[in-house]
Amino acid sequence: MDLTCTEEEDAFRARLRRWLGEVLPTLPAKPAVADWPGRRAYDAAWQRMLYDAGYAGLHWPEDAGGQGATPTQHLIFLEETERAGAPYVGANFVGLLHAGPTVATEGTAAQRARWLPPILRGDEIWCQGFSEPDAGSDLAALRTTAVRDGDHYVISGTKLWTSHAEVADWCELLVRTDPDAPRHRGISWLAMPMDAPGVTVRPLRTLAGSAEFAELFLDEVRVPVSHRVGAENDGWRVTMVTLSFERGTAFVGEVVACRRMLGALARTARDNGRWDDAVLRRRLGRLHAEFAALWRLTQWNVSEAAAAARPRGGRPGGGGVPGTGGSVFKLRYSHARQELYDTAAEVLGAGALDADHEWVAGRLSSLSYTIAAGTSQIQRNIVAERILGLPKGR
Amino acid sequence: MDFQLTEDQRALQRATRELLAKRFGPDRLRAAVGDPAPDRALWRELGAAGFFALRLPEEAGGVGLGLPEAVLVLEETGRALLPGPLVACQLLAGVVDGVASGEKIVGLCEGGREPVLWEHPAACEELILVESGTECRDGPGEGAQGRTCGVYRSAAEQVSCAPFASVDPLTPLARVTELPRTEALALDVPRLRREAALLTAAQQLGSAARTVELAVTHAGRREQFGAPVGSFQAVKHLCAQMLVRAEMARYAVYAASVTDGDLDVTGAKLLADEAAVRNARDCVQVHGGMGFTWEADVHLHLKRAWLRAECWGVAGEAEELLAADLIV
Ligand SMILES: Cc1cc2nc3c(=O)[nH]c(=O)nc-3n(C[C@H](O)[C@H](O)[C@H](O)COP(=O)(O)OP(=O)(O)OC[C@H]3O[C@@H](n4cnc5c(N)ncnc54)[C@H](O)[C@@H]3O)c2cc1C
Numbered sequence: 001m002d003l004t005c006t007e008e009e010d011a012f013r014a015r016l017r018r019w020l021g022e023v024l025p026t027l028p029a030k031p032a033v034a035d036w037p038g039r040r041a042y043d044a045a046w047q048r049m050l051y052d053a054g055y056a057g058l059h060w061p062e063d064a065g066g067q068g069a070t071p072t073q074h075l076i077f078l079e080e081t082e083r084a085g086a087p088y089v090g091a092n093f094v095g096l097l098h099a100g101p102t103v104a105t106e107g108t109a110a111q112r113a114r115w116l117p118p119i120l121r122g123d124e125i126w127c128q129g130f131s132e133p134d135a136g137s138d139l140a141a142l143r144t145t146a147v148r149d150g151d152h153y154v155i156s157g158t159k160l161w162t163s164h165a166e167v168a169d170w171c172e173l174l175v176r177t178d179p180d181a182p183r184h185r186g187i188s189w190l191a192m193p194m195d196a197p198g199v200t201v202r203p204l205r206t207l208a209g210s211a212e213f214a215e216l217f218l219d220e221v222r223v224p225v226s227h228r229v230g231a232e233n234d235g236w237r238v239t240m241v242t243l244s245f246e247r248g249t250a251f252v253g254e255v256v257a258c259r260r261m262l263g264a265l266a267r268t269a270r271d272n273g274r275w276d277d278a279v280l281r282r283r284l285g286r287l288h289a290e291f292a293a294l295w296r297l298t299q300w301n302v303s304e305a306a307a308a309a310r311p312r313g314g315r316p317g318g319g320g321v322p323g324t325g326g327s328v329f330k331l332r333y334s335h336a337r338q339e340l341y342d343t344a345a346e347v348l349g350a351g352a353l354d355a356d357h358e359w360v361a362g363r364l365s366s367l368s369y370t371i372a373a374g375t376s377q378i379q380r381n382i383v384a385e386r387i388l389g390l391p392k393g394r
Numbered sequence: 395m396d397f398q399l400t401e402d403q404r405a406l407q408r409a410t411r412e413l414l415a416k417r418f419g420p421d422r423l424r425a426a427v428g429d430p431a432p433d434r435a436l437w438r439e440l441g442a443a444g445f446f447a448l449r450l451p452e453e454a455g456g457v458g459l460g461l462p463e464a465v466l467v468l469e470e471t472g473r474a475l476l477p478g479p480l481v482a483c484q485l486l487a488g489v490v491d492g493v494a495s496g497e498k499i500v501g502l503c504e505g506g507r508e509p510v511l512w513e514h515p516a517a518c519e520e521l522i523l524v525e526s527g528t529e530c531r532d533g534p535g536e537g538a539q540g541r542t543c544g545v546y547r548s549a550a551e552q553v554s555c556a557p558f559a560s561v562d563p564l565t566p567l568a569r570v571t572e573l574p575r576t577e578a579l580a581l582d583v584p585r586l587r588r589e590a591a592l593l594t595a596a597q598q599l600g601s602a603a604r605t606v607e608l609a610v611t612h613a614g615r616r617e618q619f620g621a622p623v624g625s626f627q628a629v630k631h632l633c634a635q636m637l638v639r640a641e642m643a644r645y646a647v648y649a650a651s652v653t654d655g656d657l658d659v660t661g662a663k664l665l666a667d668e669a670a671v672r673n674a675r676d677c678v679q680v681h682g683g684m685g686f687t688w689e690a691d692v693h694l695h696l697k698r699a700w701l702r703a704e705c706w707g708v709a710g711e712a713e714e715l716l717a718a719d720l721i722v
Contacts, residue, residue, distance in 0.1 A: 288716040390625070
């Protein structure tokens with residue numbers, strides 16, 4: 001067990017710190033929360049800066065356009081960018097954190113060459129078209145159909161809660177390619193261009209008031225067969241790869257952010273007198289331990305993935321697909337994050353009712369953490385059945 | 395950074411688990427409920443295996459390993475519910491003659507807490523007192539600022555005790571009423587406290603992980619409504635939450651053993667206490683009526699977990715320390 005960094009890792013950290021110190025002050029002001037096109041442009045510009053400096057797709061394999069950095073370097077990157085207050089991945093979330101890695105792992109050379117560089121440059125934004133009105137937790141119940149017509153699929157159906165759909169260029173789409181097969185068997189994973197005829201995006205307002213996700217109506221949308229990642233009807237397996245990336249590594253950087261926010265919250269409490277409340281103080285102290293442990297869990301998971309990649313002679317620095325440990329992390333993290341905002345509300349008192357207060361937007365959106373990317377109930381099923389080996393329920 | 399167990403560490407973990415399974419299996423555990431005095435033969439065997447001398451340098455006849463290894467070994471004793479002042483003997487090997495080899499058993503108690511408790515009083519040859527700041531006398535140590543400032547030894551027969559009925563049938567306790575300080579030990583008190591907390595947390599972790607296994611095994615076997623109860627989501631989710639708690643505690647404890655930092659240890663103890671106590675409770679629940687019987691081992695885990703949670707830093711103190719760190 002070793003938590004110290006190598007000289008090389010320390011040098012990497014120092015270089016990154018220096019670079020962040022230079023570029024962050026040059027960034028324009030953040031666009032308003034409701035300004036989606038503005039947010040897209042802002043996130044894309046930041047991604048471009050990362051790309052130009054050689055930090056894009058840091059831990060992606062080199063043959064996928066990445067830097068082939070070690071998982072530890074990636075962790076250092078997340079830690080340092082967050083610590084420096086660099087922009088969050090934002091609209092690039094799906095592309096960088098799970099669609100891209102899925103294409104890198106499962107795609108053909110041509111697919112990697114077509115889709116990965118624009119993701120890394122921030123030129124193309126992806127969204128995730130998995131959920132449907134009648135298929136959320138029970139994803140295998142999805143009904144959107146894709147009928148083969150020559151070298152195209154003709155797609156019809158409805159997708160729901162599609163984050164960033166309004167500004168996305170591509171959609172990682174799950175469709176049913178064989179309606180007669182058992183439900184998990186007839187699914188395929190496609191990359192659908194969002195500007196294809198027949199795609200209609202209807203923004204949905206979230207409880208936070210923002211319109212960050214949408215309903216997607218697909219009416220005989222034609223997508224080339226060559227846009228399918230993985231074999232036809234093998235989409236469920238590919239989906240599991242996507243979901244493990246989504247649950248495994250996608251929230252890691254946020255833990256650092258939470259630790260920073262917790263410190264800020266404690267200082268606010270000290271300044272406004274709430275600090276004198278021992279119950280509140282103790283809650284803050286407990287959260288301190290909680291986020292520290294989540295960071296240790298992350299370090300363990302990352303080291304484990306690195307170790308697993310080594311003897312199998314996997315792609316250098318490619319990371320590998322994260323395991324079910326991601327569910328353990330997501331479960332605890334999503335609840336801790338909600339607890340953080342609820343504690344913030346106690347610190348702020350009536351200030352927590354001021355919709356313009358920066359903590360309020362966070363508090364509202366934190367409600368989604370135990371729902372999106374698989375609800376806590378579903379994560380508990382996964383932990384119980386796949387890690388603990390308990391019998392499947394009926 | 396390679397935050398994984400090394401091959402040697404895995405081997406140590408395995409060997410300890412095997413030794414304890416062989417020498418302190420379910421039958422021995424049940425026998426110990428009636429007679430909780432540490433098994434002297436086992437104690438010597440542990441000593442011979444280098445269990446107590448783990449961290450002593452090889453020149454001093456030790457194994458020359460570090461805190462992470464001590465944590466792994468103590469975790470196993472927590473799993474097995476091995477009774478006895480294991481943390482004390484681990485910390486005082488090389489300080490008090492005969493402890494490293496397992497010949498001598500010593501107790502360690504925290505002054506300043508109320509009541510001052512002594513674990514396994516009948517079995518200890520000596521009691522070592524770790525003083526807290528307010529009761530400091532002249533002698534070694536920091537004094538003023540530090541929470542503690544001195545460590546003193548005292549022969550067991552000179553300690554005055556009042557009866558104290560321990561909630562844990564495997565850990566007899568006495569309430570210390572008077573402790574003549576016969577000899578000062580030149581020990582780094584903050585470090586002693588920190589390590590005691592960490593090793594106690596390691597035992598809590600072992601217990602927390604063990605109760606997950608007990609719950610999962612029971613839930614897979616016991617049938618109701620024509621199906622294993624583990625197929626019911628309400629039960630399944632209890633088990634999943636237990637694992638999550640144990641895992642959080644695990645990496646906090648392991649990391650603290652590597653950094654040896656005050657706050658890391660404080661946080662690890664907090665989470666490990668919580669994991670051990672709440673997992674034991676949930677484990678009782680998963681066992682249903684069986685869980686409420688004296689025959690099931692689960693209550694032994696719960697009671698020991700309560701006891702350890704009271705030692706070397708309780709939740710309230712830990713939370714205050716961690717909170718204070720947020721605003722420095
Ligand atoms: C902010 C946000 C962003 C999202 N972004 C996207 C996106 O970009 N792309 C996309 O495809 N989807 C997205 N989703 C959808 C998300 O993945 C689903 O909402 C989620 O998987 C839950 O499905 P559902 O909403 O249909 O809830 P339901 O499945 O209807 O669940 C309702 C309740 O029942 C519980 N439940 C359901 N099944 C079980 C079970 N087997 N055992 C126990 N309890 C159960 C759930 O836990 C929940 O409490 C997003 C959701 C949110 C909130």
